[in-house]
Amino acid sequence: MKPTHSINRPRLAPGARYHWDEVRQQHQIVFPEGVLILNESAAAIVRLCDGRSTEDVISVLQAQTGEADLSGDVHELLDRLAQKGLLRDSQSPPPPGEG
Amino acid sequence: MSLPKSRGPSPQPSPRGRGGQSAPNPYCLLAELTYRCPLQCPYCSNPLELNRFRNELGTAVWQRVLGEAARLGVVQVHFTGGEPLVRHDLTDLVRTARQLDLYSHLSTSAIGADHTKLSSLRDVGLDALQIGLQDSRPHENDWLAGAPAFEKKRQAVESAKRLEFPVTLNVVLHRHNLDHVDEVVDLACRWNVDKLELAHVQYGGWAFRNRAALLPTENQVERATEVVADARDRVSDKLEIIHVLPDYFQQFPKACLHGWGRVFLTVAPDGAVLPCQTAREIPGLVFPNVKETSLEEIWFRAPVFQRFRGTNWMPEPCRSCDRREIDFGGCRCQAFLLTGDVAATDPVCHLAPQHGVVEEALKEAANRSTDLQFRVFAS
Ligand code: SF4
Ligand code: SF4
Numbered sequence: 518m519k520p521t522h523s524i525n526r527p528r529l530a531p532g533a534r535y536h537w538d539e540v541r542q543q544h545q546i547v548f549p550e551g552v553l554i555l556n557e558s559a560a561a562i563v564r565l566c567d568g569r570s571t572e573d574v575i576s577v578l579q580a581q582t583g584e585a586d587l588s589g590d591v592h593e594l595l596d597r598l599a600q601k602g603l604l605r606d607s608q609s610p611p612p613p614g615e616g
Numbered sequence: 617m618s619l620p621k622s623r624g625p626s627p628q629p630s631p632r633g634r635g636g637q638s639a640p641n642p643y644c645l646l647a648e649l650t651y652r653c654p655l656q657c658p659y660c661s662n663p664l665e666l667n668r669f670r671n672e673l674g675t676a677v678w679q680r681v682l683g684e685a686a687r688l689g690v691v692q693v694h695f696t697g698g699e700p701l702v703r704h705d706l707t708d709l710v711r712t713a714r715q716l717d718l719y720s721h722l723s724t725s726a727i728g729a730d731h732t733k734l735s736s737l738r739d740v741g742l743d744a745l746q747i748g749l750q751d752s753r754p755h756e757n758d759w760l761a762g763a764p765a766f767e768k769k770r771q772a773v774e775s776a777k778r779l780e781f782p783v784t785l786n787v788v789l790h791r792h793n794l795d796h797v798d799e800v801v802d803l804a805c806r807w808n809v810d811k812l813e814l815a816h817v818q819y820g821g822w823a824f825r826n827r828a829a830l831l832p833t834e835n836q837v838e839r840a841t842e843v844v845a846d847a848r849d850r851v852s853d854k855l856e857i858i859h860v861l862p863d864y865f866q867q868f869p870k871a872c873l874h875g876w877g878r879v880f881l882t883v884a885p886d887g888a889v890l891p892c893q894t895a896r897e898i899p900g901l902v903f904p905n906v907k908e909t910s911l912e913e914i915w916f917r918a919p920v921f922q923r924f925r926g927t928n929w930m931p932e933p934c935r936s937c938d939r940r941e942i943d944f945g946g947c948r949c950q951a952f953l954l955t956g957d958v959a960a961t962d963p964v965c966h967l968a969p970q971h972g973v974v975e976e977a978l979k980e981a982a983n984r985s986t987d988l989q990f991r992v993f994a995s
Contacts, residue, residue, distance in 0.1 A: 530782075531780040531781070531782060532743060532744050532781070532782030532810075534719060534743065536691065536717055536719070537717075538689070538691060540641055540687070540688070540689035541641070541689060545691070547691055547692065547719040547743075548719075548782075549721065549743070549744040549782050549784065549810075549811070551692075552643075552691055552692075
């Protein structure tokens with residue numbers, strides 16, 4: 518298992534995809550074996566995992582929500598997703614114009 | 617393909633259908649594009665009378681079906697068969713699935729899965745690959761498959777990994793390869809796949825016809841179970857191993873497809889909609905067709921989907937059993953094949969009144985060796 522802070526540029530693993538399930542009104546990560554249901558705040562984090570840095574993810578979220586310190590929440594979620602093999606470290610930042 | 621019956625995402629706690637129907641919406645569509653296949657596995661789950669099903673749906677109908685599935689709540693689609701790659705429109709169908717934001721899997725024998733093909737499927741949005749392997753030994757593999765396939769599988773896995781597909785290697789286990797299960801694990805590690813699915817033959821279709829020649833002995837099963845458990849610890853950091861135990865040797869049946877009409881639906885090559893891939897073996901069931909009726913109408917209202925949904929249809933001992941919402945009384949196809957009564961408790965269950973037929977089959981298989989009959993698609 519990877520320690521939390523080894524993820525510098527979180528990106529969903531190959532084979533894992535974010536999906537909005539219109540019928541069930543759920544945010545999900547879909548992967549070969551099934552789906553993981555996300556709540557609103559987890560979904561907001563996951564949608565930012567496009568290869569940008571973890572610090573960027575945290576600051577964008579803080580700006581969006583007006584909350585002072587979300588770094589604990591973000592690290593905890595990234596850690597859990599990495600342990601499930603759904604998240605990995607991207608080598609490069611997102612292409613310009615994305616996100 | 618021979619699809620293990622326990623596969624798939626777990627259903628969520630009683631999701632409700634649109635419009636207040638009490639059935640949950642399906643999660644998973646098995647799109648059986650064709651029964652044609654270059655291989656001849658003797659345990660194939662395809663129907664015995666393959667030639668009856670030459671009338672395959674066209675591209676436009678499949679595209680409509682994918683749209684209906686997405687609106688019905690399907691999240692994942694498995695393109696399967698037969699060998700889906702024999703269809704020239706596979707790329708178009710995968711593209712449509714992606715446009716609908718469906719997660720798409722391809723189950724393939726690897727015949728036809730060269731790098732160019734896989735790469736074009738990647739480009740249109742295919743998400744994951746399942747490659748069937750018959751045995752860890754090239755010669756045995758090709759004997760079981762009825763064609764020189766081993767090397768093509770190795771190359772397909774290599775290409776798929778280069779293209780960053782999550783790859784599952786599916787190995788169907790039976791008497792003739794169960795003793796090689798340690799080699800299978802080594803090979804899966806060497807080939808660098810993400811997941812190894814070891815599922816024992818499910819005795820329907822060709823496999824039922826070949827049952828006496830395929831059933832392993834109890835010793836074989838015990839030994840293999842130990843080997844797999846050890847291997848799982850040893851390789852846990854690089855390979856996930858799913859071992860679906862053979863139900864004939866278990867106390868309780870499998871939760872076949874997580875319950876009838878609950879999570880999965882299958883559309884067969886000719887457009888028939890089935891609660892389960894092998895349900896055609898049960899005489900007397902009427903399967904609606906996507907050519908005439910929408911998937912939504914079929915899922916919520918067709919009698920064949922209602923028939924074994926929930927627990928009301930159950931006989932004793934299931935009806936008052938604690939496990940009735942866990943295994944749903946087992947497999948309907950198996951109940952019919954083994955007892956002649958489609959609504960019987962799955963005889964694999966040690967509580968079933970007709971459990972004796974399973975014990976007899978095991979004894980019979982232990983005492984004699986029978987030749988395998990290979991599936992042939994006459995053309
Ligand atoms: S013959 Fe083998 S590879 Fe072909 S569909 Fe049947 S099980 Fe799959
Ligand atoms: S009696 Fe029926 S419900 Fe109970 S374990 Fe056996 S098959 Fe399952």
